[in-house]
Amino acid sequence: MSSLSRELVFLILQFLDEEKFKETVHKLEQESGFFFNMKHFEETVLGGEWEEVERYLSGFTKVDDNRYSMKIFFEIRKQKYLEALDKKERSKAVDILVKDLKVFAAFNEDLFKEITQLLTLDNFRENEQLSKYGDTKSARAVMLSELKKLIEANPLFRDKLQFPNLKNSRLRTLINQSLNWQHQLCKNPRSNPDIKTLFYDHSCSQPNGARVASPAPPVMNVMPKQGGFPQLGPHAVGGVITPFQPQATNLPTTLAGWMANASNATPMPHPAISGGPLGLAAPPNSAALLKRPVTPNSNPPVDYHSADSEHVLKRPRAMGISEEVALPATHLPVGYAAIPRNQYNTDELPKNVAVTLNQGSAVMSMDFHPSQSTLLLVGTNVGDIAVWEVSTRERLSHRNFKVWELSACSTLLQSTLVKDPSISVNRVLWSPDGSQFGVAYSKHIVHLYNYNGRDDLSQHLEIDAHSGGVNDIAFSQPNKQLCIVTCGVDKTIKVWDATTGVVQYTYEGHEAPVYSICPHSKENIHFIFSTSLDGKIKAWLYDNGGSRVDYTAPGQWCTTMAYSADGTRLFSCGTSKEGDSYIVEWNESEGSVKRTYSGFRKRSMGVVQFDTTKNRFLAAGDDFVVKFWDMDNINLLTTTDAEGGLSASPRIRFNKLGSLLAVSTSDNCIKILANAEGFQLLRSYESRHYSVARSVSEAKPPTISSLGAVSAMPGISVAIADRSSIVAPIVGLNGDSRSITDVKPKVLDESVDKSKIWKLSEINEPSQCCSLRLPDNLLAVKIARLIYTNSGHAILALASNAVHKLWKWQKTDRNVTVKATAAVAPQIWQPTSGILMTNEISDINPEEAIHCFALSKNDSYVMSASGGKISLFNMMTFKTMTTFMPPPPTATFLAFHPQDNNIIAIGMDDSSIQIYNVRVDEVKSKLRGHQNRISGLAFSNVLNVLVSSGVDAQLCVWGMDTWEKQASKFLQIPPNRMSGSFAETKVQFHQDQVQFLVVHESQIAIYEATKLDCHKQWIPRDMSVTHATYSCDSQMIYATFTDGSVSIFTSALRLRCRISPMAYLKAPPSANTYPVVVAAHPTEPNQLALGLSDGGVHVLEPLDSNEGKWGSAPPPENVGASSSSSQPVGNPNSDQPPR
Secondary structure, X not given: OOHHHHHHHHHHHHHHHHOOOHHHHHHHHHHHOOOOXXXXXXXXXXXXXXXXXXXXXXXXXXXXXXXXXXXXXXXXXXXXXXXXXXXXXXXHHXXXXXXXXXXXXXXXXXXXXXXXXXXXXXXXXXXXXXXXOOOHHHHHHHHHHHHHHHHHHOHHHOOOOOOOOOOOOHHHHHHHXXXXXXXXXXXXXXXXXXXXXXOOOOOOOOOOOOOOOOOOOOHHHHOOOOOOOOOOHHHEEOOEEOOOOOOOOOOOHHHHHHHOXXXXXXXXXXXXXXXOOOXXXXXXXXXXXXXXXXXXXXXXXXXXXXXXXXXXXXXXXXXXXXXXXXXXXXXXXXXXXXXXXOOOOHHHXXXXXXXXXXXXXXEEEEEEOOOOOOXXXXXXXXXXXXXXXXXXXXXXXEEOOOOOOHHHOXXXXXXXXXXXXXXXXXXXXXXXXXXXXXXXXXXXXXXXXXXXXXXXXXXXXXXXXXXXXXXXXXXXXXXXXXEEEEEEOOOEEEEEEOOOOOEEEEEEOOOXXXXXXXXXXXXXXXXXXXXXXXXXXXXXXXXXXXXXXXXXXXXXXXXXXXXXXXXOOEEEEEEOOOOOEEEEEEEOXXXXXXXXXXXXXXXXXXXXXXXXXXXXXXXXXXXXXXXXEEOOOOOEEEEEOOOOOEOOOOOEEEOOOOOEEEEEEOOOEEEEEEOHHHHHHHHXXXXXXOOOOOOOOOOOOOOOOXXXXXXXXXXXXXXXXXXXXXXXXXXXXXXXXXXHHHOOXXXXXXXXXXXXXXXOEEEOOHHHOEEEEOOOOOOOOOEEEEEEOOOOOEEEEEEOOOEEEEEEOOOEOOEOOOOOOOOOOOEEOOOOOOOOOXXXXXXXXXXXXXXXEEXXXXXXXXXXXXXXXXXXXXXXXXXXXXXXXXXXXXXXXXXXXXXXOOEEEEXXXXXXXXXXXXXXXXXXXXXXXXXXXXXXXXXXXXXXXXXXXXXXXXXXXEEOOOXXXXXEEEOOOOHHHOOOOOOOEEEEEOOOOOEEEEEEOOEEEEEEOOOOOEEEEEEOOOOOEEEEEEOOOOOEEEEEEOOXXXXXXXXXXXXXXXXXXXXXXXXXXXXXXXXXXXXXXXXOOOOEEEEEOOOOEEEEEOXXXXXXXXXXOOOOOOOOOOOOEEEEOOOOOOOOOOO
């Protein structure tokens, strides 16, 4: 059922409730399954209406849906059974036992036997477990309390326990608004209209008393849609699907209309091309007549008396007016004429030049980083790529095109490059999390780079993707797995695994080169739109079922499609071979053009590029300017020439906030346009990253407009294919008449690069960083585990004597945020009772026990063990809530399930992993595959897997659906660093949830989770690793060593800073004092905490004079190097200086 149909059901429920149709209300609640009325449920339970209770529940769940549902039905039927026994109705009790309770015997036979034995007792209260059973009323109340908890915990009732917040009589209000508008259209309006029916459109009587016949159905509905959209059930009228049409298939609404009878669909031309029968749009002439009624301006609005009727006059425009029409104000009904059509201030648009960047060659494609709003990725017509920090005008990284492994490429590509080595970038695009970006080239190749911040760029994948040019590239995540989607001149679309580069799907069906792709998902259905150079639009699911759509786009040539940032509106931009350009919005439910935007030059001098921002605006580069539209108005909103110098059809790209707009120029530069918010953003970044060399990369000084009031609201930009001159007929349309061989990249940063000789940051003195040893009045013993709370306001430690210590930061003038900081000392916190959170310990020495803990997401509870039972503590009161799982075996690692706090993974000292449900006190699964005790567990939401590590130096991957082992691998340990019998292996997922960090005393490594490939490995020379962890943004890795030092790496395991123990230890460092564990602040990437062997806990932060960062990123790797390396420190080929 569509979302509109669902909302209509809620409106009907409200209407029925207001009209006191109580039984009908609850029947509709039960049949629709949209809203579970807890009040009604309570009344029926307390009233003992057991048939109604189960009938009502049946609309939402069945007995065997899940454990919560089973428990709900069992409690109800058990109560019904006990009440029959209490009334001495034995025959009824037997009937309930056989018909209702027997079903549970298959799940718990012992329990069923015990229930059956109650029949033999004169009073079932003789059973010990039922001895406290009171009277019927109190027993029902107790049971109801338990049922409510089970319902709230049951995922099947999620989002069904809260009725939408509607104003009174909302359905009446909508009807009144419709009648009000119909009255405005009356030819003979009366001041007191006589409304007698809702079955037909309203029309006032003529002066002579005769009534105007009302059409049935209305005129708008009798116009047949030509072209082949079939009637779908009883809600289709005259071939037009009504707004509340139920979905005919289980496809998302996005494709339901497009894909109806797609196999029989025939290509249908756009009205701009042909006047024949249409499938994507209504007939242009009749539509124009129907959408332009002449509305008398003298008709007064009429109030039909409902609670919300005053809102009719408050709406910004008249109900019923289509946005395409743009009627003049004199045609609007009284009450609306004074309200301007344009709701948005054009000051929100980035139109003023803030920065100019000199790229040096013609820009073909651009993309802003998804989270770092001033980071711009650029690809050019000579095949080079660059990453710019636009706030400082600094080109952070630059790569010329180079085939990474020529021998692995096809002979066709090799021969092509020999004949003509010139190559162009067709498309650059960041991955959704910004940790990677893809590059599509004009010859065969796709490159995927890893990006670890600033100039830290490394090769990841090279794919010989298509025969001929690769026209477009996109990222998608079907089944929560990151994929690359490409299309090319060879008329195919391909889907690739972003980790391995293996092709997963190949789609064939286009009869011309595929020009662009647009992956999207709705209602948990993932699909891909594609367009080809013959103007055809097709849609594909991630299967081998072929195209679901075959329609023709406006322009019938180069077309790109894109969704608004919220995914609710679909647009396309197309240019014909004659140069006519179109931007249209699509009606997704019908697969027709909803509106066509005006304002393009009659003959565009190139393929027009477009972008969207803030779910409000469209922008396109055309006629040497950037043109802007309000999405809800077909007329051009405004334009900017960016102070001149733009190419005929400039490339454009918004940043995610919509505050910056990158535009290409005819002299191979990029202009960054900004609104007030954008200027503020650039200045804030510039103050943090100020560099004397920032102007070197500019062709001329930037023009900075004065800052006005910040009127822009932050919005969202969506990844849209910015198109380039891809096929031969397009080359030259952008106004650049030079041939590719004449264009040479300009390198303006050479003098700066030579002066920037990178040096490892060494912190050896206390004055070189901020450090704080946390105050402690408890016994100082070795810290075994350490963690920040999720709020970042406190640090929790577990000492080797099984005692927990909690430090909390208080709000002061120096720390108004209350977050953990090295600048202000916290308090070691204890409740007024004075109790300590102390784990149960076994007979062994606590110092020798294996300690572990896990913190709940809301910081309310901590689960912990120190060789004995697992304890659950309340973090506010320090009270022990419960204990469970007495040894043997002993718990050695704990991890909460990412989607359900009631499920925990418990690593054991017998090498098993137990998946335990706390709520029902039951082990759901027991995983075996390790040879020694478990020392690390980490969940991935994206891959839906659990990764485990053990003292056996083995890694295992388990599927979270079936808990089957998917892969395993032993660590690559150098022969001279063979592991001791107690060396732990820890694991932690990167922010991308695909790569993970592996920590062993002999090494630090980066692995990929699906196949357990080792991407990076770092091996110390003279000491052992004690612990390591990612920073909160996964851009850095903090590692500690037995010599007391701390090393800070990039996420690609390249050393950027080293902290000596002398920098944070007040007394001279001792060989027995070193960090045992390190923790990273949850929101401050540059703050870390150390738990020491002497019992101390230290918080470390960089100085503000160092821009609040730990050193600087090392220079880029050799671009020809492999992305996977395994080199010990001291190797002359290593990119890491020796420790």
